[in-house]
Amino acid sequence: MIEFQNVSFQYNDLDILKNFHITFRRNQISCLMGPSGVGKTTIANMMAKLIFPQKGQVTGIENAVYSYVFQEPRLLPWYSVYESIDFVLKDVYPIQERKKVVLKYLEMVGLESFRDYEPEQLSGGMAQRVSLARAFAYPSNVLIMDEPFKGLDMKLKQEMLSSFQRLWTESKRTVLFITHDIEEAISLSHEIYVLKNSPVEILENIVGVQGKDNHLIRNKLQNIHLL
Numbered sequence: 001m002i003e004f005q006n007v008s009f010q011y012n013d014l015d016i017l018k019n020f021h022i023t024f025r026r027n028q029i030s031c032l033m034g035p036s037g038v039g040k041t042t043i044a045n046m047m048a049k050l051i052f053p054q055k056g057q058v059t060g061i062e063n064a065v066y067s068y069v070f071q072e073p074r075l076l077p078w079y080s081v082y083e084s085i086d087f088v089l090k091d092v093y094p095i096q097e098r099k100k101v102v103l104k105y106l107e108m109v110g111l112e113s114f115r116d117y118e119p120e121q122l123s124g125g126m127a128q129r130v131s132l133a134r135a136f137a138y139p140s141n142v143l144i145m146d147e148p149f150k151g152l153d154m155k156l157k158q159e160m161l162s163s164f165q166r167l168w169t170e171s172k173r174t175v176l177f178i179t180h181d182i183e184e185a186i187s188l189s190h191e192i193y194v195l196k197n198s199p200v201e202i203l204e205n206i207v208g209v210q211g212k213d214n215h216l217i218r219n220k221l222q223n224i225h226l227l
């Protein structure tokens, strides 16, 4: 379990987190929702050790190895689809094994026949699928996804959600998933935190999402006037 214990953090004297406590279960998908500016990315950055608590501590990340998916695919323009994934595995696997891993993950996102394409030849959804495959191919144990499906149309989003589910089922890890989209949250997460206020507080914590009635959760989230 990853646990924020009494964590305080300020930007320029502004309290973003104050004696804040939250937990994230290992190998589960935890979702952060809540209004813009509430502190979701700050929590993700702290989990990723990009920033550190000014008071309190975050436990359970001592041996964390991270991968990320952002709203933009962040592919390097001079690498092909294959090389985009191969590149991050260079120091991880010897060449023969690396090849198997790259091809396995490309196949899982349905892009094996596009392996030689350059990023500029890909649609937005394809590029984002490369970025998902890259994040899962890398042997991380914590995956941080900051609004990864934002801006995709419904059909592409559905494809991405399916790709994500396939990847995560095959290669489980602890996922921190930030979204403003109720349907995404319900379809992927095991646990949803709705955040509010400044400094941030947990307004609602819904556990066991996958085993619950979607309508009830949807209604509850809609009623909180999230977003």
Ligand SMILES: Nc1ncnc2c1ncn2[C@@H]1O[C@H](COP(=O)(O)OP(=O)(O)OP(=O)(O)O)[C@@H](O)[C@H]1O
Pocket: 011, 012, 016, 034, 035, 036, 037, 038, 039, 040, 041, 042, 043
């Ligand atoms: N580097 C920074 N310097 C100063 N203030 C910052 C910095 N990064 C974030 N903030 C402030 O911290 C607060 C929380 O920001 P954060 O990005 O964590 O919110 P968020 O919930 O992820 O928002 P969004 O949904 O818009 O991405 C905001 O008020 C923001 O302006």
